[in-house]
Amino acid sequence: MNNKIVITGLGIVSPLGLGKDKFWQSLISGKNSIKKIKNFNTRQYRTHHGGQVPSFSLQKYIQNKKNKMGSVSKYAVAATAMALKDAQLKPRDISTKKIGVFIGTTLGEAQDFNKIVSVYRKNKGLKIPLSLIRNIPTNSIPNNIAKTFDLKSSNLAFLTACSAGNAAISAGFELIKAGKLDLAIVGGAEAFSLQKFAGFNQLGAVATRKCQPFSRNRQGLILSEGAGILIIESEKLARQRDAYIYGEILGYGASCDAYHLTNLDPTGEGIIRAYKDLFKSIKISKQKIDYINAHGTGTIDNDRIEVKALKKLFGKKIKQIPISSIKSMLGHSMGAASAIEAIACALVINQGVIPPTINYESLDPECDIDCVPNNARYQKVNIALSNSFGFGGNNVILAIGAYSA
């Protein structure tokens, strides 16, 4: 039970680029990926901008040429292929080990659901392509990963809205710790959908052009898409196969606000409870935290509540901890966001560079933290936390540490 759980592979499909190297270079150079949306007509929506994944061919990553996967599965499968390659897992390792697949998402293949409703309206239920129906259950995403890579162990979809990626990573952590799995493919995936655009449009939570977390003039979040996949395994297995180790998953903390379906508890109590759960489980003093990757959506209330909770937790030390939001560059990819942010944390620890919060213009007195404004910072980080807070008050905080044998 004392065996550490380590990160040995990273795969990413994001608006900042495909693959960890391009993603990381763009991240530390403060590149903004938010552009005018080309995938669909945004005329009726408040915002016309988002973080779009550049078009790519799935065949570049997998052999299977016949697939009818939805967009979310395509992103997840491509990111998994990258992560498996990065982890240098050989086909023999894959076929002989117990490998679980745990993927977070919010609405699953909502694009396909949109097509189904469209066909249904026109044909009154007739002639709906079966391939579309099969894509609708959210677990079709981990299933598609399992089918593509011929995996036969546990595979589950985790649905905790915007904290789903961290929830999925936590599940892999728990199941490997419990000895039920040797290795897990964990992360999150999300694709643009009209339903999400409509919902956030109506909630008044979106900014028109750019995402400006913690900045006084912030307007809201910018929607985006992508997938982030991590390969996690027991330290014993990683060392046996001489794998490169990016870092160690120290643990996680989780809670529910039990307050509102869309709003965070204004007192920050839910976030504090998740942090207390984290510190109880990882048994590491909060004084040792070097970096926090904020949830930092760029909405007026959420950023204030997040900072309020962090101030209550860390007191005066909070100003000494760099807290940046990479959503300023990527936008908010919902179920994929926290997984992508976990990848960023692993790379921060690995590379000793903290990515910035871009588009920062002026100080909000209620968000007076060190948000690493506009420029990346070289700094050694031993322990990084990744905050994620989902609709319905689902909070999951992940702790990643530098690996030492």
Add this chain to the structure above:
Amino acid sequence: MRSFHKGALITGIGIVSSLGIGKKIFWSNFKKGKSGISQKICFKNSLPKSKKAGWINKINFDYYLKKQNSRYLSRSVKLLLTAVSLALKDAKIKNNQKLDMGIILGEAVGTLSTQFRLTHVNQTEGPNFVSPIEFANALNNSMASQVAIKNGIKGFNLTISSGFSSGLDALGYAAMMLNNKRIKKAIVGASEALSKELWEGFNALGLLKKSRQAKNKSKNSISALNSQSGGICLGEGAAILVLENQADYNKGRNNALAQIIGWGNAFGGGAQAMKRAMILAIQDAEVKAEDVDCCFMGSNKDTKQELHETRAIKDVFLSNKKLMVRSIKSLTGECYSASGPMQCAAGALAIANNFVPPLLNKQQNRKSQVINTVLINSCGCDGNNSTIILRRVK
């Protein structure tokens, strides 16, 4: 492999099903072999000719949810909240004990109707007519969040999906979390409601149709279901179990019905994956196949699946001549992710009452007998298989 589930006690059951509302009525009707399948279901303008379903037609939500504003809640959430309130009452959980509880739900199609309405409005009337509340309710985790909000539960909150196996996987995951001492008490289960969209989706997949092949092949199977099987009979309902960590359980309460001692899941088609899930659960529980007294099947009149499961059960329990094979789906219909927890509730009640009811329309021994260990299967047409093992509390 060492076991991780020894500590998860089932201390409360809340059931809303076509077989009855509440643990006592559900068990009484199950014992009698009474069917909850209604013959007259028809959604307005729906296409399928099948009219059979396990529909809950007599339920006064206002009675169960009186203190909660249920006006804007979907049917699946209302079923869920009703089951949660029944389970908490059954487990005698006081209000001040709820705060740190975990909520772990399985979900296969839970918010589908809400997603359909939202998408329909967005397409026909435009985004400015989409209700923000409808959007929040359409998200897959909204059901678990509603349980937390309505009951003031602030612990770990999770929604898991593995298709039809989601409910059993939620139970297995919760048992593991309890044993790891991440949580002390948890509300676990699933809720699914029938809807026109679901009805038509299953019809499009060809799963509601009867086939000649089905009638012929079912004679060779264990036939946990009606021997006239061939095509899924849909159902609806919610099943919630209150799980508690054995280490923190006050034995004076004396209300633990059974304990979860094993969980296994496997992916892949055919009998092999089902067999793997059962073997993993048996290993996890540290029991032998011969120790299992009763098996609740996961098949749902999908003939192919029933044959695969039969073959898997025969392989795993080759030397177990006393094994009784049952399924409550012949009485409740296929309730998707809620079926697993519903079968789990039936298994716990079978252990607590030392009685395994007969199959529907089958003349079998109705005498009481000692039931110590029950295995529950769940298998989806997408290849996800899950197994839970229950044991008498020691």
